[in-house]
Amino acid sequence: MADGRAAVKRRINPRLWLSGGWLMILVIAALGAPLLAPQDPLAQDLFASRLPPLWQAGAEPGFPLGTDSLGRDVLSRVLYGARVALIVALIAGSCTCVLGAGLGLIAGYYRGWPDMVISRLIEIWMAFPPVLFAILLIAVMGTGLTSIIVAIVVIDWTRFARVIRAEAMSQGAMDYVASAKVAGRGRFGIMLREILPNVLPTIVVLLTLEMGIAVIVEAILGFVNLSISSDDPTWGSMIAEGRAAIHHSWWVLVFPLITLFLTVLSFSQLGEGLKDHFDPVLR
C-alpha cells in the first residue's frame, strides 16, 4: 500500500510543479510589471505601429514582442494583462467558491425546502447560455473590474453548488454524521465541523478549475469589448485586436493567446493534479 502511494506521488509531481511554476511566473510578472515592462502599456506611437517581434526583419529594440496597430508594446501589455487576469482569477474564483459551495452544502445537508429552492435555481441557471448571460450582466452593470467579478460569481456558482450538494448528501448519510447527532451537536455545527472538512478537497479542486474558467470569461468579455475598458491592457482585448489584424500582424494575437493558453492549462492541470493528490485510490 505504502509503495503504491509513493508511485502515485512520483507520477503526479511534474504536473503540479509545471503548472504551479507557470502560475508563479505569472504572479511575478503581474507584481513586477512596472519594472519588467519595457514600455508604458498604454503609450501609443503611430510611428512605431505594427512592429514585428525582435527576431524578424524590421523590428526595433525596446519592443521585444512587437507592437499593435496603435504602436503599443505587446510584451508590456501582456505583462500588465496578467494583473487583471490574476485579480479576476483570485477574487472571482474565491467569491464563486464561497457562494456556490455554501449553497451546495445547505441544499445537500439540510435537504427539505432549502434544497428545493436551491435546486430549482440551479435548474433555471442551467437553462441560460453562460456567455450570453455574462454579456447581459456586464451590459446591465457597465464595464469594469467589479462588474466582471460579480458577473462571474452570479453565473458560475452553480458549478460548485451542484457538485458540493451531491457530496454533502452522501456525506450526510454516513455514520459519523449520525453519531455527531447523537452526541448532541447542532445541525449547523455538524455541517461546518463534520461535513465541510470532508468535502474540502473537492472544493479546493473546483476552486482551482474555477480560477481558470474566470480567466477565460474575462478574456471572452474583453474579446467582445465588454471587459474593463478598451484602453486598459487585458489579454481578451489584445486577442480581439489581434483577431482583427490577423492578416498583417499575427504577433498581436499569438503572444496573449499563448499566455492565456498556458494559464488556463496550468489552473486546470493544478486542479487535476490536486484531485489525484487528495484521492490516490481514484486513479
Next chain:
Amino acid sequence: MTLLRILLKRLLSMSITLIGVAVIVFFVIRIVPGNPIAMMLPPGAGEEDIARLKALYGFDKSLPEQFLIWIQGILGGDFGTSITSRQPVSALVLGRLPATLELSVMALVMAVAIGGILALTGTRQRGGKAEAVIDITNGISLSVPDFLWGLFFILLFGVLWPVFHISGRVSPALDLPFTTNFYLFESLLRLRFDIWLDLVSHMFMPALALAIPLAAIIAQLLKQSLKETMHLDYVTLARTKGYSENHVILREALPNAILPTLTLVGVQFTFLIGGTVIIERLFSYEGLGNMAIDAVINRDLPLIQGIVILFAVIFTTVNLLVDLTYAVLNPRLRHG
C-alpha cells in the same frame, strides 16, 4: 405508464424553469442604463415623438404590466418587435436558428466521431504507447475551452495554412437557391455540392472548436467504461470462443459500455450549444449567438428576451430528450 409519468413530471419542471428564465431575463435587462428608444430617434426629436414610440413598444406601462403583456404575447406566438430592425422577433430568431442548429449538430457529430475513435483505439491499444498519447491529448483537450481552440484554428488554418474560411457562414458571392435556412441540409437535398462544400469549409473550424472539449470527455468516459466491461466474464467467454479482439470490443463490449456515455453526451450537448454564442462571434458566423451579442450591444430588449427564451427552450428540450432516452434504454429505471 411510468414513462408517461416521467414525461409529465419533466414537462412540469421544464415549464417552471422556463418561467424562471423569463422572469430573470425580463427584469435584469430592464435595469440596463441607456434608453433604447432614445437611440432610435434622430437628434432633435420632440417629447411627443419619444412618448409615441414608447407607447408603440409598450415601455410607457409599469414593469409588471409589460411582463404580463410579453408573456401573453409569447403564449400566442408573438415575441414582440425588434427595436433595431423593426421586424418581428420570432421571424428574426427563427431565421437564425437553423444556422446555429446546423453548427451544433455538426459539432456533435464530430465530437462523437473523434471521441469514439479515440476511445476504441485506446481500448484496442491499452497499456501501450498509443493509449498514453491519447490520455495526454485528452487531458489537454479537456482543459482548453472552445474559445481558445477557435483562436488556434484561425491562426493555423486561416493564416499560416489558409485552407478554410475564417469568417461567415457562406461565401457572399454564391447565389443561394434555398427556401429554408437549413443551408447545409438543403444543399444536399438539391444536390448542390458546390454550395455544400463552401458551407462545410466555413463551418469546419467553428464546429471543430466546439467539438474538441466534448470529444475529449467522450473519449475519456467511453474508454473507462469499455475497460471495465472488458474484464467481465461474458467478454472473456467471447474471447475464448475465438472472436477477434476487434469483434470483442465492437460487438460485445461496446453495446454494454455505451449507456453512461450517451447520457453524458446529452447533458454536454447543452454546454456545446451554449458555446456557440462566443464561437459564432469569433468566426462571424451568422447564427443566434452572434445576433444575441449584437442585440445586447444595441440594447434591443425584445430581441434579447426572445433569444434567451429560445436558448432556454432548446436546453430544456435537450435535457428532456436525454432523460426520456435514458428511461427507455435503461430497464431498471423504466420498471423502477
